[in-house]
Amino acid sequence: MDQINSKIPKGPLAEKWKSYKDHQKLVNPANKRRLDIIVIGTGLAGASAAASLAEMGFNVLNFCIQDSPRRAHSIAAQGGINAAKNYPNDGDSVYRLFYDTIKGGDYRAREANVYRLAEVSNSIIDQCVAQGVPFAREYGGWLDNRSFGGAQVSRTFYARGQTGQQLLLGAYSALSRQIGSGKVKMYTRHEMLDVVLVDGRARGIITRNLITGEVERYAAHAVVIATGGYANTFFLSTNAMASNGSAAWQCYRKGAYFANPCMAQIHPTCIPVHGEFQSKLTLMSESLRNDGRIWVPKKLEDAKALREGKLKPTQIKEEDRDYYLERRYPAFGNLVPRDVASRAAKERCDAGFGVNNTGLAVYLDFADAIDRLGKEVVAEKYGNLFQMYEKIVDDNPYETPMMIFPALHYTMGGIWVDYELMTSIPGLFAIGEANFSDHGANRLGASALMQGLADGYFVLPYTIQNYLADQIQVPRFSTDLPEFEEAENHIRKRVARLMEVKGKRSVDSIHKELGHIMWNHVGMARDKDGLIEAIKMLKDLKKEFWSNVRIPGKADDLNVELEKALRLADFIEIGELMARDSLDREESCGGHFRVEHQTPEGEALRDDEHFAYVSCWKYQGEDQDPELLKEPLDYEFVVRQQRNYKN
């Protein structure tokens, strides 16, 4: 059995990263020029990594599937980015950010990684300010902070409701500077379809040019995957339409471990589903829970009348409202972590108190905040979110409460990486949401931006040198090597096979079916029988896909349906691995909730004795069951406790 070596440096928690950096190998400037690095993706992690590596002197080839690197889905993050600056003087520290993140992740993340994340968080803010990111400020001109779920301090920096956009544009501007100076070669509208290994090391990729349909080869000394998560397995999610898990999945198929695939985050505040044509879900920032109060009616008959449109929410009297988060979790109230808030909403809706015509929604009410702060202050804080809501739902949230419902948002699981962010394939790195490392079983709000930028600006540029220092003697590769030839042929065959199916069903119709299976069986509440059934259904769906999908057009041409089909083929397999991992993890933790494992009050019941490990799945071949390896999570510094947001 393979040994999992996470390469965590020895020493006290607070010294690990410093001591790593002090002792790691470096590459001198003359040698950097001779080394090429491929970076896939231009989100916060990808763009910041590509820019940083180029600044250091490496030659970078950067790929993205959109028409511009600025469009990566990091741009849609609304609320903010955490850092332990303690500007408001409310008792924050690196340790406290580390602790909150570990606890928020339900003790399923690596201590050393999370501590490093908290440690560099402050530098991220310095970096972004220096780049011209217009963070919100107070009248004195100093940076403003707000609170987010799972924390009792205000440590979230923000730029209105567009923090992700502003941070991404900061990274994009750094990247653009390097593209302009010729250190980064940018390939837009290129999708990575395979990673090429030469002598067991990642040495290149195969891409498809989305405009011409051409299959192309690129070689480099190292490959960095920064392609985000796989939440779109569920079809309806808050991810962008083109967000996909295919790059990560190809790495898995080439031998990289896939870690904790079942750890998916369901975000509590999304705009509810409106109908069968729905193509995606829109998130309403968690920051809204700072001032909004979540409730459902106390009486079943009120809920029924609301669903039928006979009553308006404003007609429900204060004493007839159930502010269930405040009731159940007095200490954190509406600011409990996302997994807790989502499950609580589901619990109320399952019990028949849900609103909206579907019964699948709860209220997020700003009436109190407007009374307390005035409409103007509320508008200044959340104006663009309110406008977004009104455009979609055609309802004015200043007057009637918003309706929200949980939706798939983020995947904590991803490609397994060690402390250096290298996967189990030498020379293949994974950063940002694409890896699994820092959020354990549940990610706290405003931590995704932090992790993406930490990986890209402050971690990978160091750790990758430790690998590349041995590679300076390796000359540039030719893409004529048989390994490239073979990889390209494999892709061509796969594409040809898809085009030949000529079945009856559109890609989206099969994707929707996948989404239903996932949401119903691998969603917010999972149980053994459901998961076993899901695996069976997914196997059938895979057959259906490969025998009945219909892709119009040609392979060697711009072909959007083919792009979607290639991604869907992988999503179906990812879905199966998610179900398999959920089945294995006989406990409830964070975003993974097994109904068999809950406290009498309905809270998640963790099993540290048997499941304090990272599940690392190893590919065994087409239609073979993967092998499960376990990386034990030995906590040296933190004592695991039952997560408590009640008092």
Place this chain on the structure above:
Amino acid sequence: MDKNIDITLKVWRQKGPKEKGFFETYQLKGISQGSSFLEMLDVLNEQLINEGKDPVVFDHDCREGICGMCSLYINGHPHGPDTEITTCQLHMRKFNDGDTITIEPWRSAGFPVIRDLMVDRYAFDKIIQSGGFVSVNTGGTLPDANAIPIPKHNAEMAMDAAACIGCGACVAACKNGSAMLFVSAKVSQLALLPQGRVEATKRAKAMVAKMDELGFGNCTNTRACEMECPKGISVSNIARLNREFIGAKLKD
């Protein structure tokens, strides 16, 4: 209340940048007014695929109005008839039963059509690459984020300008195909902040030179860009760009 409507679509179809385009007409029945415009196009494409025809190609991604990818010119307006939204945020309740909706791509020499409604906007990236950044390296030791206080008013104005999503509606709306609103938003954002002020004049000159080189038109202050901008970017940014640029040139 949202109901189901029947509509007629006139959609621009074009094989490639050099080929001649034409309008094709499609009928769609029973579209829910609660669905978004792009969901309506999804339905159209599903219908076309089932009929064995080529689906309509259009750019879109986040579908929540922030990535700037969607780019349709609907009934004479970039991003359609609603205000301060992108195409993906446009909902069918803006249309009535029996309406004919004309969908065209952005039309500008700077944005050649790739296929159907998809255009190439890489010119915008080239403009940013020419100077739309602060020249600061990453990863090193930088001054504390709170080392320089920035007046809230300036930070807010910078944020107003920074809200640009680079969708290109300004160019599409401008009868001159001018990219001034886009360029001025970036120049303004960085000129208003002390970190970007240092290079402000150099940046203005470089970005304007690149914009001109790429074949965008001259601004004649019609304000169509501002009116159609999904993020409400103000033409006062263009005034600031003019000021920066003219000032820089006079000093040379």
Place this chain on the structure above:
Amino acid sequence: MWLLNSSIGRKLIMSISGVFLLLFLIFHLCMNVTAVFSEEAYNMICTLLGVNWYAVAATVVLAAIIAIHFIYATLLTLQNRKARGNDRYDVNVRPKGVSWASQNMFVLGVIIIGFMLLHFSQFWYKMMFAELLGNHEVELGGTLVSPQNGAAFIRYYFSHLWVVIAYLIWYVALWFHLTHGIWSALQTVGWNNTLWYNRWKTIGNIVATLIFLGFAFVTIVFYLKSLCGGAC
């Protein structure tokens, strides 16, 4: 040279030449209004602006500015048409908040220049130009008058209804052109922001309207005078 080869430079030329033309218009208007109150005073100014080196020099400069304004407008319009691309929109809607004038400045400019040629043929050609040729008398409606007797020209031409209507159309075109041109010129040199936009726009509209009313006033007054045969 950045004034010639950058888009903002070319626009700056439009802006500054436009401002000069506006100043000239205001001066011309003051002159005209004088004629309503005292034809002698008006003629005195005409004499002053006859064949003197400074008047001729100013005329040459003025002509040059008009030429520059027009040539650059043409140049910019051609470039802008090219930048728009080959395929035109099938549906065109003027967005709310976009003035009609702003989208038709070139057309308005051409109209203005067209009427200006008429105006030159009626006044300048027979006044300053005649003097330059050394003529001390020119023929006007069958009688001979001194080229310096500007009031006579006004009286004569504005007694014809078609001339009055033509001039009024001209002023309307000018009004439209100025309602956009004034604030636009200030925007181009960079003297604008969100606060000042409304102020400049209002000031621009007031100035344009005053210029329109002023010229129209003189024209109509002389036409009415002609109707009552000088009896009023």
